[in-house]
Amino acid sequence: MALPQAKLDMTEARLAALSLPGGAAWATALREDALARVRVMGLPGRRDEYWKYTDPTTLTQPQPPEAALFAGDETPVFGGLDRLKIVFVDGVFDAEASDDLSMAGIEIDRLEDVAKADIHWVKDLYGVLETRGQVPVQRPLAALNTAFATDGIVIRATGKAEKPVSIQYLHGSTTSDAILHHVIKVEEGAELTVLENGPAAARFNKVMEVDVADGGRFNHVRTQGRDHQRRAATHIFTRLGQESVFKSFTLTANGMLTRNECIIEFTGDDGVAHVAGACVGDGDFHHDDTVFVTHDAVNCESRQVFKKVLRNGATGVFQGKILVKQGAQKTDGYQISQALLLDDDSQFLAKPELEIYADDVACSHGSTSGAIDETSLFYLRSRGVPESEAQDLLVLAFLAEAIQEIEDDAIAEDILDRLRAWLERRRK
Amino acid sequence: MLTIKNLHVKLEDEDKQILKGVDLEVEAGKVHAIMGPNGSGKSTLSYVLSGRDGYEVTDGSATMEGEDILEMEPEERAAAGLFLAFQYPVEIPGVGNMTFLRTALNSQRKARGEEELSAADFLKMIREKAKALKIDADMLKRPVNVGFSGGEKKRNEILQMAVLEPKMCILDETDSGLDVDAMKLVADGVNALRDEGRSFLVITHYQRLLDHIVPDVVHIMANGRIIKTGGPELALEVEKNGYADLLTEEVA
Numbered sequence: 001m002a003l004p005q006a007k008l009d010m011t012e013a014r015l016a017a018l019s020l021p022g023g024a025a026w027a028t029a030l031r032e033d034a035l036a037r038v039r040v041m042g043l044p045g046r047r048d049e050y051w052k053y054t055d056p057t058t059l060t061q062p063q064p065p066e067a068a069l070f071a072g073d074e075t076p077v078f079g080g081l082d083r084l085k086i087v088f089v090d091g092v093f094d095a096e097a098s099d100d101l102s103m104a105g106i107e108i109d110r111l112e113d114v115a116k117a118d119i120h121w122v123k124d125l126y127g128v129l130e131t132r133g134q135v136p137v138q139r140p141l142a143a144l145n146t147a148f149a150t151d152g153i154v155i156r157a158t159g160k161a162e163k164p165v166s167i168q169y170l171h172g173s174t175t176s177d178a179i180l181h182h183v184i185k186v187e188e189g190a191e192l193t194v195l196e197n198g199p200a201a202a203r204f205n206k207v208m209e210v211d212v213a214d215g216g217r218f219n220h221v222r223t224q225g226r227d228h229q230r231r232a233a234t235h236i237f238t239r240l241g242q243e244s245v246f247k248s249f250t251l252t253a254n255g256m257l258t259r260n261e262c263i264i265e266f267t268g269d270d271g272v273a274h275v276a277g278a279c280v281g282d283g284d285f286h287h288d289d290t291v292f293v294t295h296d297a298v299n300c301e302s303r304q305v306f307k308k309v310l311r312n313g314a315t316g317v318f319q320g321k322i323l324v325k326q327g328a329q330k331t332d333g334y335q336i337s338q339a340l341l342l343d344d345d346s347q348f349l350a351k352p353e354l355e356i357y358a359d360d361v362a363c364s365h366g367s368t369s370g371a372i373d374e375t376s377l378f379y380l381r382s383r384g385v386p387e388s389e390a391q392d393l394l395v396l397a398f399l400a401e402a403i404q405e406i407e408d409d410a411i412a413e414d415i416l417d418r419l420r421a422w423l424e425r426r427r428k
Numbered sequence: 429m430l431t432i433k434n435l436h437v438k439l440e441d442e443d444k445q446i447l448k449g450v451d452l453e454v455e456a457g458k459v460h461a462i463m464g465p466n467g468s469g470k471s472t473l474s475y476v477l478s479g480r481d482g483y484e485v486t487d488g489s490a491t492m493e494g495e496d497i498l499e500m501e502p503e504e505r506a507a508a509g510l511f512l513a514f515q516y517p518v519e520i521p522g523v524g525n526m527t528f529l530r531t532a533l534n535s536q537r538k539a540r541g542e543e544e545l546s547a548a549d550f551l552k553m554i555r556e557k558a559k560a561l562k563i564d565a566d567m568l569k570r571p572v573n574v575g576f577s578g579g580e581k582k583r584n585e586i587l588q589m590a591v592l593e594p595k596m597c598i599l600d601e602t603d604s605g606l607d608v609d610a611m612k613l614v615a616d617g618v619n620a621l622r623d624e625g626r627s628f629l630v631i632t633h634y635q636r637l638l639d640h641i642v643p644d645v646v647h648i649m650a651n652g653r654i655i656k657t658g659g660p661e662l663a664l665e666v667e668k669n670g671y672a673d674l675l676t677e678e679v680a
Contacts, residue, residue, distance in 0.1 A: 393523050
């Protein structure tokens with residue numbers, strides 16, 4: 001079916017502002033395939049059902065709107081952890097600020113380098129999970145990413161990584177438009193933690209493909225903060241083998257537009273996937289969590305926990321779906337999305353969905369939005385806690401269920417410190 | 429300590445007068461009890477004194493050591509030394525009991541210009557006080573009142589009182605929902621806090637709590653006013669004859 005002319009024009013205008021990076025024949029072929037997918041789908045528009053609650057205009061226009069740089073002196077998150085640090089500034093690898101890309105049990109390379117090599121494991125994975133994730137819902141921005149990503153990190157874990165790989169995205173130019181694509185392969189029985197933080201660019205399009213083989217474990221913790229005017233569309237595509245574990249947590253504070261998509265597919269039995277998010281938004285803040293979990297194996301557990309605290313007209317969106325295919329018996333699916341609205345101007349738009357074709361499953365979902373509990377607030381105040389602090393305590397309590405999804409206590413504490421600092425800044 | 433004069437209170441959203449001229453004077457170091465039938469305005473009095481929303485003072489005054497408390501925010505009243513032990517302590521999922529207690533104590537100290545207590549000093553203090561009330565480490569770790577039994581919730585209120593060391597303690601039906609043993613434990617906790625500089629206002633339906641927390645003065649409240657004041661024997665009289673006689677007296 002031909003695309004409507006307006007969509008076609010919008011898509012071509014965006015493509016005209018980009019050029020395919022060079023590389024080995026396999027890389028060029030994969031990128032051209034992805035470009036063809038973009039042309040067939042067209043970039044998302046406001047009239048697309050999947051973008052009903054989030055206007056993609058600034059994500060698809062040829063140049064990003066300017067985003068001012070945040071001048072603050074706070075130390076970046078994860079700074080106190082023993083980690084392997086990789087730094088990108090406006091989407092450009094910063095060798096000087098990055099650690100040496102070597103660690104026992106894992107191979108780490110840059111996409112830009114390996115795309116030039118004739119032989120590399122990544123050629124069998126690049127864009128593969130993204131392509132699988134285009135059905136049943138189209139994700140054109142992810143295909144655009146596969147076509148035009150200038151760089152990224154490719155990691156293959158063969159053992160238990162001794163420390164987390166921490167990718168830091170710095171923002172240095174008010175007009176930067178970054179496209180990064182990471183590919184991660186967790187081999188049988190291997191274990192890896194990836195941390196991400198930073199504002200990245202005025203506009204950021206990021207894809208992370210994660211293939212977790214049988215018995216593998218992948219942990220992911222990310223923060224998106226600071227520079228408020230930034231815009232981002234991110235995708236995580238993951239495939240889970242037998243008895244594998246995938247856990248992802250995201251904290252978002254500030255950001256005029258953030259759309260985080262997470263696409264999870266169970267292909268082996270007894271897998272576990274938890275995806276959680278906490279966000280705090282103030283003013284012209286728009287945050288969208290879109291999750292799609294496909295159960296295509298027996299006895300897998302999926303869990304989605306999303307909490308949003310919104311004030312001064314901030315908007316939160318949640319679109320979460322659990323699809324249980326025929327034969328995916330003993331599926332345990334859970335999904336909760338909740339918003340705490342601190343005033344009447346803020347809004348939460350939620351579309352929780354279940355689609356089940358197996359007859360022996362346990363799936364539940366819930367979505368709520370509400371104000372702060374006045375009785376609790378009074379109880380705290382009656383004990384001497386000032387109103388603003390009491391409110392912050394209740395905000396943190398509300399977010400607790402999502403934060404508890406972080407397995408590592410030190411990382412969870414770091415995340416909590418960020419939240420406390422954010423709330424404290426709002427009090428002044 | 430606490431002086432209430434001609435206090436008139438109505439519901440904010442409704443045209444309903446609840447307190448119709450309450451006069452009460454609680455001296456330092458004394459325990460006063462207020463008894464009265466359902467709907468007499470006892471709990472409203474405790475809420476208005478602690479600063480809960482939803483009530484409008486239409487006349488009269490309430491002062492603590494000469495300071496007008498009705499003008500203060502709830503947290504300012506607390507820092508000034510007022511404490512309300514709730515009839516229904518609130519469950520707050522996600523906020524640890526220890527965090528709550530420490531935040532409350534340090535907020536009050538800060539408001540009074542005192543130094544905040546360090547984590548180590550706080551821990552030492554809380555352990556001692558919790559032990560006396562038979563509150564175990566697990567209860568301190570759990571979220572505030574979540575999953576606590578009725579007795580545990582009330583003991584937790586008394587623990588807060590012991591930690592915050594208020595001057596004026598209001599106990600709103602602290603005996604409700606307690607069995608005899610639990611009531612005794614709570615009463616022991618309260619009695620341990622009796623002190624020359626500390627006053628209590630004990631609100632209750634039943635005389636039995638007053639067997640354990642022996643009051644200096646007993647007031648009977650009905651229809652938004654104090655209709656009779658006496659010694660501990662007044663409570664026994666109510667226990668024997670109910671409120672009916674007193675109410676008839678009032679009407680007559």
